[in-house]
Amino acid sequence: MKTQEKVLDVKGLRVSFFTDEGEVPAVDDIDFYVREGEVLGIVGESGCGKSVTSLSVMGLIPSPPGKIIGGEIKLNGEELTTASEKRMRQIRGNDVAMIFQEPMTSLNPLFTIGNQLMDAMLIHKMGNKKQAKQRSIEMLKLVGLPRAEELMNDYPHQLSGGMRQRVMIAMAMVCNPRLLIADEPTTALDVTIQAQILKLMKDLNTKMNTAIMMITHDLGVVAETCERIVVMYAGKVVETGPAVEIFKDPQHPYTRGLIQSVPDMRYKKQRLYSIPGNVPKPGSIKQGCRFADRCEFAFDRCRQEDPPLYQTAEGHSTRCFLFDEKEETAHDNRNTVKS
Amino acid sequence: MNMLQYIIRRLLQLIPVLLGMTFIVFLIIRAIPGDPALVILGQQATEDAVAALRESLGLDEPWYVQYFQYLGNLLTGDLGESIRTRTPVNEEIWPYLATTFELSIFAIVIAVIVGVNAGIISAWFQNSWFDYTAMVLALVGVSMPIFWLGLMMQYQFSLQWDWFPTTGRENVRDPVNAITNLYLIDTLIQGRFDQFVVVLKHLVMPGIALATIPMAIIARMTRSSMLEVMKSDYIRTARAKGEKMFWVVYKHSLKNAIIPVLTVIGLQTGLLLGGAILTETIFGLPGVGRYIYEGISSRDYPVIQSGILIVAFIFVMINLIVDILYSVIDPRIRYN
Ligand SMILES: Nc1ncnc2c1ncn2[C@@H]1O[C@H](COP(=O)(O)OP(=O)(O)O)[C@@H](O)[C@H]1O
Ligand code: SF4
Ligand SMILES: [Mg+2]
Numbered sequence: 066m067k068t069q070e071k072v073l074d075v076k077g078l079r080v081s082f083f084t085d086e087g088e089v090p091a092v093d094d095i096d097f098y099v100r101e102g103e104v105l106g107i108v109g110e111s112g113c114g115k116s117v118t119s120l121s122v123m124g125l126i127p128s129p130p131g132k133i134i135g136g137e138i139k140l141n142g143e144e145l146t147t148a149s150e151k152r153m154r155q156i157r158g159n160d161v162a163m164i165f166q167e168p169m170t171s172l173n174p175l176f177t178i179g180n181q182l183m184d185a186m187l188i189h190k191m192g193n194k195k196q197a198k199q200r201s202i203e204m205l206k207l208v209g210l211p212r213a214e215e216l217m218n219d220y221p222h223q224l225s226g227g228m229r230q231r232v233m234i235a236m237a238m239v240c241n242p243r244l245l246i247a248d249e250p251t252t253a254l255d256v257t258i259q260a261q262i263l264k265l266m267k268d269l270n271t272k273m274n275t276a277i278m279m280i281t282h283d284l285g286v287v288a289e290t291c292e293r294i295v296v297m298y299a300g301k302v303v304e305t306g307p308a309v310e311i312f313k314d315p316q317h318p319y320t321r322g323l324i325q326s327v328p329d330m331r332y333k334k335q336r337l338y339s340i341p342g343n344v345p346k347p348g349s350i351k352q353g354c355r356f357a358d359r360c361e362f363a364f365d366r367c368r369q370e371d372p373p374l375y376q377t378a379e380g381h382s383t384r385c386f387l388f389d390e391k392e393e394t395a396h397d398n399r400n401t402v403k404s
Numbered sequence: 405m406n407m408l409q410y411i412i413r414r415l416l417q418l419i420p421v422l423l424g425m426t427f428i429v430f431l432i433i434r435a436i437p438g439d440p441a442l443v444i445l446g447q448q449a450t451e452d453a454v455a456a457l458r459e460s461l462g463l464d465e466p467w468y469v470q471y472f473q474y475l476g477n478l479l480t481g482d483l484g485e486s487i488r489t490r491t492p493v494n495e496e497i498w499p500y501l502a503t504t505f506e507l508s509i510f511a512i513v514i515a516v517i518v519g520v521n522a523g524i525i526s527a528w529f530q531n532s533w534f535d536y537t538a539m540v541l542a543l544v545g546v547s548m549p550i551f552w553l554g555l556m557m558q559y560q561f562s563l564q565w566d567w568f569p570t571t572g573r574e575n576v577r578d579p580v581n582a583i584t585n586l587y588l589i590d591t592l593i594q595g596r597f598d599q600f601v602v603v604l605k606h607l608v609m610p611g612i613a614l615a616t617i618p619m620a621i622i623a624r625m626t627r628s629s630m631l632e633v634m635k636s637d638y639i640r641t642a643r644a645k646g647e648k649m650f651w652v653v654y655k656h657s658l659k660n661a662i663i664p665v666l667t668v669i670g671l672q673t674g675l676l677l678g679g680a681i682l683t684e685t686i687f688g689l690p691g692v693g694r695y696i697y698e699g700i701s702s703r704d705y706p707v708i709q710s711g712i713l714i715v716a717f718i719f720v721m722i723n724l725i726v727d728i729l730y731s732v733i734d735p736r737i738r739y740n
Contacts, residue, residue, distance in 0.1 A: 125643055150649075158646035170637040174736060175659045185645045220735040236645070 072244045072276045073099040073122065073161075077136035080117050084130050089347045091117045093300035094136070099244060102274040104267070106291035106308065108284055108323060112344040114300040115280045119246045121146075122278075123163055124153040141243065159189045162237035166249040168229035172221040178205075178232055179217030185239040204235035208265060227258035231265065238269060245269075246278045251286060263290055285327045288312060293380075296320050299355040300347050302374070306381030316383040318360045354386070362387060407731065414724055421720060422713075426478065429712050430471050433705055439463075440487045440703040461487055474709070484706030486699075493710045497695060501714065502585030503573060504691035508680050510588075510607050511614035512673050519619040520665065523626025527634060527661075528653050538623060545620030550679055554613040554686040561609060568609050571688030575602050610687040614679050618672035625668045629661040636660075663734060670726035674719040 080092040092114040099105045107115050120126050121133055124145060138145040140160060145153070157163075165171045173181060182201035186192060192200065198217070205213035208231040221229060230250060237245055247266065251259035267290050270277050279291055287294055287308065294311050296304040296319065304317040315321045322340035342359040353368040354360070360367065366386050375388040386392050441457040442449065458464050462473065477484055483493035522542070526535040562570040573587060574580045580599055583590045588607070591600040633639065634657050642656040643649075681693030692711055699707030731737045 123644055125640065154646045154648065156646070157644055163644045165637060165641065167637050171641045173638040173642065173656055173660070175734060176656075184642075184647070188646050188648075222736050233641070236641075 070101045071098045071139075072101050072103075072141060073278070074139040075118075075122070075136070076139075078118065078121060078133070078138060079135035080114075080121050080126060081132060081134050082130045083132065087348075091131075091300055091347050092121065093347070095297070095300070095302045097295045097302060097305065099276050099278055101243070102270070102276055103293065104270055104277045104279055104291045106287035106294045107278060107280045107297060108282065108287055108294060109297035110282055110323075110340075110344050112347075113297040114347070115282075115297055116248055118297070119163065119248050119278065119280055122161060122246060123157055124148070124150070125157075155189070158185055158237075158242070159240045160242055161244045161246060162240070162242040163246040163248065164230070164233045164237050164250050166252050168226050168233055168253060171233055172229055174221055176220075177217065178219050178221065178224070182217070182232070182236050182239060185236050189240055191240055200239060201235070204239055205232070207238070207269070208232070208235040209261075210235070226254055227262065230254060230258075230262055234262075234265065234269070238273065238275070241273065242275060244276045244278065246280070248280045249282070250279075252281070252283070259286075266290065283327070284323050288327070296323070299345055299350070301355065301384065303356065303384040304382070305374075306378070310378070310381055316377060316381075316388060317356075317385050318362055318387075319356050322359075354384075356385075366392070407728070410731070411724075411728060414727065418720060418724070422717065423475075425716050426475060426709075426713060427471070429709055429716075430474065431467075433708050434467060436700070436703065438703045440705065443702045444488065474706075483710040486707050487704045488698075488702045488707070493706050497692070497707075497710060497714070499582065499585045500690060500692045500695035500711075503689055504677070504680050504684065504693065506586045506588060507607065507610055507614065507683065507689065507691065508673075508676055510611040511680070512618065512669075512676055514611055515615040515619035515622055515672065515676075516669060518615075519622030520626050520662070522619075522623040523665075524630055524653060524658065524661075526623070526627045527630035528649075530631065535627075539627070542620040542623045545616045546624070548616050548620075550613055550617070550682055551686055553616060554610070554683060557609045557613060558686075568605050573603065573606050573689055574599070578602075610683045610689065613686070614676060614683045617679070618669075618676055621672060622665060622668060625665050626661065629664050630657055633657045633661040659733065663730065666726050666729055666733075670722050673722050677715050677718060 075098065076096050078092055078095050079090065082089040082091055095114075095118065097105070097107070107118065109115055117126065117131070122138055122140070122145065126133065133146050136146065140156065145156070148156070172178070176184075179198065179201060182204065183194065183197040186197040186200055187194070191197070202213045202217060205216055210216055210228060210231050216224075216232075221232075224232065234250075245266075250266070251262050254262060263286060266277060266279070269275060277290075279287065281287060291308045294304075294306065294308050295302055296311075296317065298319050304311065304315070304320045311320060312324065315324050319340070322338075325338040326340065340359055345355060345358070350358075353370060354363070354372050357363040357367045364386070370386075372384050372386045372389075374382040374384045375390075376382045377388050439454070439458075441454045441461065441463065445453055445457060455464075462470060465473075474484065481494070483497070485492050486496065489496065522538045526538045529535055558570050561567045569575075578599065580587045580590055580596075580603065581594060583593060587603040588600065591597070591603055630653075634653075639652060639657055642652050647656065680691060681696075683689070684691035684693045685697075692715065696708055696711035698704070699711060
C-alpha cells in the first residue's frame, strides 16, 4: 500500500559542527523525502554526512558542537527543527525509531534484553508491564529470534552480533513507528548475516508498512532493498532517483564510481574498483564542484562554480554540469559517461 | 559457580591473610621498646615485683608460646585482657569502635551521596558553571589536610558562629543512654529526638572534615566515568527510544559508570578509617584511635593488637564487599 503521502520531508537542511578549528558544515543544504511505506536508500562514502542527517531527524545531533543551522524537517507534516525537547522525546522511538551500525555496543550491557525491549514501550506509556512483556516477546519472534521467552532474561553479551541487531530491530519496531532509520545496519556484520538482516528489514517493511531510511556506503545493500536512492557526497545530495534507473543509468560520475565499486559476485576474481582519492573534509572546498578533484570528467567550469541539481527525468536529478543542457563541452563528455 | 560459593571461597581466602596480619602485628608491637609491667608499676618498682607481674601476665614465656596462646584465644573469639585495666578487650573495645564506625559511616555516606551526585551533574552539564565550580572545589578538596580543615571549621563554626559544638559526641550534662553505642541509633530507639539532634550536631563537623577528601576523589572519578559512558552507543540507543534525560543519566549511564567508582569508594572507605583516627583526635572523640593510642602509651599489647586487627579486618571486608557488588551489577563478570 503505497501512497504519495510523505512521512518525512527534509528541505534545505544544514548542520554544522562548531569545533576549535572553526565551523564544519557536515550537511550542507540537502533535500529528500521518504514516502509512506517506502524504502529509501541514502548512499555515500564514509564522512559524507549520512549519520549526521539521520541524527538530525532524531534530534540527537551531539550538541555542542553540532547544530542545525537551517532548513526544515517535516515528519508527518510536523516541523521537527523547532520542536521542543519534550515533543522530540515523544516522537523518538514512537513515530521514528533508529538502529545503528554497531550491534555489539548499541545495547546496554547491564540490562537484560527483556528490560531494554519493554523500556521502549513503557517509555511511551503504550501499556503496562505485562503487555510490554507480551509485546516484546512477540517482537522477538517477529524478527526471527528463537526461544524468545528465555531471551528476555539474557544479557547482550550472551548474543551474537546478528542476534543483537535483530534485538535492536525488534526494539525499534515495538511501538510500530511510521519511519525506521537504519544507519549502516549491516556494515559490522559478516556477509551471510548481512543478507539475512536485509531480508528481515524488507519483510518488516512489507508486513508492517513501516517506511525505512536505509543508510549505507554499499550500493549493493541498496540494490536489494530500496525503491529510491539519494546519493550524498560531502554534505550534499549529488543524485537522486528511482533505484532501478540509477542502476541502469547512473548519471553523476560519483554514482558511477560507487556502482563500479560494488563487488560483483559473477566476477569474483576481478579486482575491486575504488574511486581514487578521499571524501574532502567538510568545508575544505570553497569553490566549484566538490567532486572535481576526483572526477575524470572535470572541466574548467567545475572548478569555478558549484553545480546545481539538474532534473534529467521525472524524479531523477543530478548535481553535475555534464547535465546542463546549455553546456557545450558537457554534451561531448556526457556521451562518454553514457557509453 | 554461584554467588554464595564465590563468597564462601573469598572468605576462605581471607584466612591466611588474616593469619599473616596477626603475626606481623604481634611482632611489630613487641618491637616497640618498653615493658608493660614497668609502665604499670612505675620506674621505682623493685625488680622482683616487675618479674612477678611479668609472670602473671604471661610475658615471661617465649614469644612463640605467647603468639600461639594469643592465636588460640583469638579462634574462640577472645581478644585477650587489657594489661592496664585488667578488663577483657572484648568488653571494653566496642564503645570505642562504635564511635569510629558512627563517624566513618556518617562520613562515607556524605562522601558517596554528595560526591557521586556532584560527579553525575558535572558530567551531565559538562562545562557549565556547576561543572567548573564542583571540579575546582574537588581539586581543592583532594589536597585538603584534614587537621587544618578541622581546626578551621572549629574556629569558624564553633568559636565564631557557635553553630556546632567543638568536641565530643554528646552533651556531657545530658549523656546518651548507650545501648548499641551508635548514638544516632540509640537516641532514636529511646525516642530522644532532642538528643538525636545534639548527637547529629556533634557529628557534622568531624564528618565533613573526614568526608572531604573521599568526596572530592569520588566526584572526580564519577565525572570522568560518566563522561566516558555517556558517549557510548547504548546511551544513544536509550535516547533514541525517547527516554527522559534524567533516566538516561541516572539509570542507563550511572549503572555502567559506577563500576569503576566502586573501587575508589572501597579504597577510600578503607583510608577513611585511618583518617578517622586523626579526626577523632582533633574533635576529641573517644574512638578506636584513642583506644589504640592509650594502648600504645601503656604498652598494652592485647589492646593494640586487637585495635589494629579489627581495623585491618574491616579494610579487607570492604574490599570483599566491593568485589561482590561488582558481580551483582555486571552480568559479564564471572565468579572466579
Ligand atoms: N561530533 C562531531 N564533531 C565534529 N564534527 C563531526 C561530528 N560528527 C560528525 N562530524 C563531521 O561530519 C562529517 C560527516 O559525518 P557523518 O555524518 O558521520 O558521515 P557518514 O555517516 O556519512 O560516514 C564528518 O566528516 C565530520 O567532519
Ligand atoms: S560537475 Fe564537473 S567535477 Fe563535478 S561531477 Fe560533474 S563533471 Fe565532475
Ligand atoms: Mg555514519
